[in-house]
Amino acid sequence: xxxxxxxxxxxxxxxxxxxxxxxxxxxxxxxxxxxxxxxxxxxxxxxxxxxxxxxxxxxxxxxxxxxxxxxxxxxxxxxxxxxxxxxxxxxxxxxxxxxxxxxxxxxxxxx
Amino acid sequence: xxxxxxxxxxxxxxxxxxxxxxxxxxxxxxxxxxxxxxxxxxxxxxxxxxxxxxxxxxxxxxxxxxxxxxxxxxxxxxxxxxxxxxxxxxxxxxxxxxxxxxxxxxxxxxx
Numbered sequence: 465x466x467x468x469x470x471x472x473x474x475x476x477x478x479x480x481x482x483x484x485x486x487x488x489x490x491x492x493x494x495x496x497x498x499x500x501x502x503x504x505x506x507x508x509x510x511x512x513x514x515x516x517x518x519x520x521x522x523x524x525x526x527x528x529x530x531x532x533x534x535x536x537x538x539x540x541x542x543x544x545x546x547x548x549x550x551x552x553x554x555x556x557x558x559x560x561x562x563x564x565x566x567x568x569x570x571x572x573x574x575x
Numbered sequence: 576x577x578x579x580x581x582x583x584x585x586x587x588x589x590x591x592x593x594x595x596x597x598x599x600x601x602x603x604x605x606x607x608x609x610x611x612x613x614x615x616x617x618x619x620x621x622x623x624x625x626x627x628x629x630x631x632x633x634x635x636x637x638x639x640x641x642x643x644x645x646x647x648x649x650x651x652x653x654x655x656x657x658x659x660x661x662x663x664x665x666x667x668x669x670x671x672x673x674x675x676x677x678x679x680x681x682x683x684x685x686x
Contacts, residue, residue, distance in 0.1 A: 554617060
């Protein structure tokens with residue numbers, strides 16, 4: 465089954481404690497991206513990757529890092545999380561300009 | 576940056592009625608996509624319409640695109656309670672795969 469898998473689904477952490485949210489897709493898609501969703505703000509792109517070892521900033525990259533060492537994986541790293549990074553995060557993958565496939569989301573709370 | 580503006584923000588109808596949601600955008604596009612999101616879950620792709628298309632159908636869904644007005648509409652006919660969800664438009668402007676989402680329309684279909 466074609467899917468994008470994110471882990472964990474829920475995470476509560478403390479300010480400053482480094483964390484990684486994993487994302488994996490099994491569709492051999494080249495393009496992957498991370499979004500955060502906040503009430504009243506819709507989905508905003510954090511980072512994207514057009515292929516292995518090619519990543520670039522989206523609209524709200526501050527406080528986040530990503531890596532793309534393999535085609536299927538695109539982890540999101542928060543080196544020093546802060547409360548304003550409390551949000552619902554989605555990973556997505558797609559081929560070029562076609563439809564995007566989304567993971568089920570990671571609800572992060574930073575206290 | 577937000578490209579799509581959706582209208583209305585919330586819509587409540589009775590089962591069997593039609594639901595129409597509108598999306599306006601600011602820059603020229605390669606394609607426009609509509610997604611559905613059940614509460615707190617991942618987004619699911621519904622339909623994609625290219626910039627050279629004016630109308631597209633998929634089951635009970637009908638999407639129109641007016642590039643001169645930079646607007647699109649999504650019509651759900653004969654709505655069902657299971658259609659209750661948030662609906663988002665997303666635009667692809669550069670063949671890069673980057674999608675810019677609107678803030679969404681929350682649809683409630685009452686049984």
